[in-house]
Amino acid sequence: MSPFCLPLPGLCFLLSLSGAVAHKTKGACHQCPRNASCVNATHCTCNHGYVSESRMIYFTYPLEKCEDINECKPPVSVYCGVNAECQNIEGSFYCRCNAGYKLLSGKAQFNHSNENTCQKTTPSETTSSMKEMQQVVEAIESLLTNKTVWGMEERRNIRATFTYILQKVESLVLETALKTPDQELQKVQNRTVAVETRVVTDNCSKGVTFKLNAQMNSMDINCSDIIQGNTQGPSAAAFVSYSSLGNIINATFFEEVNEKDHVYLSSQIVSAAIGPKRNTSLSQPVILSFQHVKIKPSIKKVFCVYWKGTKEGGHWSTEGCFLKQANKTHTICSSTHLSSFAVLVAFHRQEEDPALTVITYVGLSISLLCLLLAALTFLLCKAIQNTSSSLHLQLSLCLFLAHLLFLTAINRTEIKVLCAIIAGALHYLYLASFLWMLLEGLHLFLTARNLTVVNHSSVNRFMKRLMFPVGYGVSAVIVAISAASRPHLYGTPDHCWLHLDQKFIWAFLGPVCAIICVNFVFFLLVLWILKRKLSSLNSEVSTIQNIKMLTLKATAQVFILGCTWCLGFLQMGPAARVMAYLFTIMNSLQGFFIFLVYCLLSQQVRKWFGEIIKSKSEPETHTLSSRLGPDSKPSEHDSEV
Incomplete structure (x- = not known):
């Protein structure tokens, strides 16, 4: 059957x-x-x-x-009554009211003149259809912009809900358009949804097509497919475009792509439907034109897809959808059936440079060792324990944890929730590291400025109150806001880091750029202050030594205060590869620079190291002399050793 x-x-x-x-x-x-x-x-x-x-x-x-037989023309010429006309169709006919009139029953057609109740429509009745259409569109917008609802839905429920919404919207739009067949073209648009409907009441000439437009997209459909041959009465075609639905149903619901490629939604999602008979098969393919909302330079392949409902809810599929033409701004697709459509674009994942990978892992391993030694030094060496060493210690701890997490977990993308947590932790630790670099730059500037200030205690009190709320609090606020607004953008298919979609990466780059600029200003101010002090002829010898040491520290701290990150922004053009190597080397050795400047170049730390070595050698000497006895003399062999 x-x-x-x-x-x-x-x-x-x-x-x-x-x-x-x-x-x-x-x-x-x-x-x-x-x-x-x-x-x-x-x-x-x-x-x-x-x-x-x-x-x-x-x-x-x-x-x-x-x-x-054309019953509407001689010799038959069916009479439909006053304010009505006969409409011939294949193998039959029907009567309909003229434009501006409607049946009292509300029906669109009738068969005999004795059924004619055509009466003139009032202005309010003429505009009621548009109002109903507007209400439908406003209801859709309210639903699609409710982030709380979609954020609480499970992935399977989202699929099923999405399928239901599309079908319901198509039905409502077509039903509203068919209520007023005299209004052939209807358009309604707001911020997130655009609808255009076309009502066809006459027979179609061969080859006639209609173009429907919604926002940046359009559809060409054959007139005969709208009427569907055996349908009596008016028929309608609807074209709906959703500007924000792609944020909910994105490219992750597409399974027909190589795992090595990254896929993203390049267009708005559109729906196409005809009625009253909801037939999705077509005698001629519809032509869909999409304007890209995202453009990537390294495009590999373009997919024309439709939303296929399944028992699991649905997914994007290419069945019956074909690519006709694509360029940087537009894609044209054809489809043998009606549904909801979109354009997906795949591009190659960038292959990692093996040499850069080796440099990164070797450099970060050296930095981890140096940061651990530096942290132990700041904790154990009492001679240098002050506000400055506290700043050094917190910076070393944050960088140590960030580098350790990067080395061990950056590629743990198998479990998405765990990957998102790792990305959030890295976001927090690296932001905290840069904030401690900012405090380092501020402290260096205040230290240089204090050479001309008599009272230094107020500066130390100020730094002690400021450093922990800024160093750990500001980064926590930034990460909390980012995670609350776009939690799904933590973690990418390649790495457990921030996603590039919707410019989310600027949740990290924005504060980093600001900190680098401020630190660079601090660096210039310190050099200007030191230059003025060195030009003074009546400076004391001790002051000159302090100035020279500060000058050396200020120059060395260019690497510590994150200024080498500027090399990352210069990775373009012919020098991109060179800059990539310089950037990787400088930043992976940041821990080494901290240990070098704050520990190895510190006279107090070197003295402390010397005392530790001396204290270890003294017990060995005492043990050797006790074995020989107080009156014993070393043999010739012992004296040679």
Whole structure:
């Protein structure tokens, strides 16, 4: 049994009966032409609404044709009554009210003049359809912009909800358009949704197509596909474009792509439907034109896809969708069926340079060792424990944890929730590191400025109150806001880091750029202050030594205060590869520079190291002398050693 028989049992009975008769008379009756039936297994006759080309009721001529009778023209000329007109269709006809009139029953058509109740519509009735359409669009916008609802939904529920929404919107839009068939073209648009409908009430000329536009997209559909042949009364086509739906149903719901490629949604999502009969198959493909909302230079392949509903909810599929043309700004697709469509673009993941990878891992390993030694030094060396060493210690700890997490977990992308947590932790630790670099730059500037200030205690009190709220608090606020607004952008298919979509990476780059600029200003101010002090002729020797040491520290801290990150912004053009190597080397050795400047170049730290080494060697000497005894003399062999 045909699946179309289920809702129409009477029609099914007629179809099965006619099929049985045709099977019984097959071979006995002459082969009847299209729109004709066999009579008594000997003759053919045209079906109701058709007439033979020879005007004979019964015929046996095998090349005879049955033509449609136009009941709306002479000699028949069906009369439909006042303010109404006859509309011919294939094999039949119907009556409809003229434009500006409607039936009291609200129906779109009738069959006889005695059913004519056509009355003139009022202005309020004419505009009611537009108001209803506007209400539908506003309801859709309210639903799509509710981030709380979508954020709480599970992935499977989102698929099913999305499928239901699309089908419901299509039905409502078509139903609203068909209520006023005299308004052939209707358009409604707001911030997130755009709708255009086209109502067709006449027979279509061969090859006629209609173009429907919604926001930046358009659809060309054949007129005959809108009418669908056997449909009596007006038909309509609807074209809907959603500007924000792609944030909910994105490229992650597309499974037909190589895992090595990254896929993203390059267009708005659109829906196409015809009614009142919801037939999705077409005699001719529809042509869909999309304007890109995202453009990537390294495009590998463009996919024309539609939303396919399944038991699991649905997913993007390419079945029946074909790419006709694509450039940097537009993509043109064709489809053999109607549904919801979009354009997905895949591009190659950038291959990592093995040499840069080795440099990164070796450099970060050295930095980890140096940062650990530096932290132990700041904790154990009492001679240098002050506000400055506290800043050094916190910077060393943050960088140590960030580098350690980077080396061990940056590629743990298998579990998305865990990857998002790792990305959030890295975001926090690296931001905290840069904030401690900012405090380092501020402290260096205040130290240089204090050479001309008598009272230094107020500066130390200020730094002690400021450093922990800024160093750890500001980064926590930034990460909390970022995670609350776009939690799904923590973690990428390649790395557990911030996603590049929606410019989310600026949640890290923005503060970093600001800190680098401020630190660079501090660096210039320190050099200017030191230059003025060195030009003074009556400076004391101790002051000059302090100035020289500060000058050396200020120059060395260019590497510590994050200024080498500027090399990352210079990775473009012919020098991009060179800058990439310089950037990787300088920043992966940041821990080494901290240990070098704050520990190895410090006279107090070197003295402390010397005392530790001396204290270890003294017990060994005491043990050797006790073995020999107070009166013993070393042998010749011992003296040589």
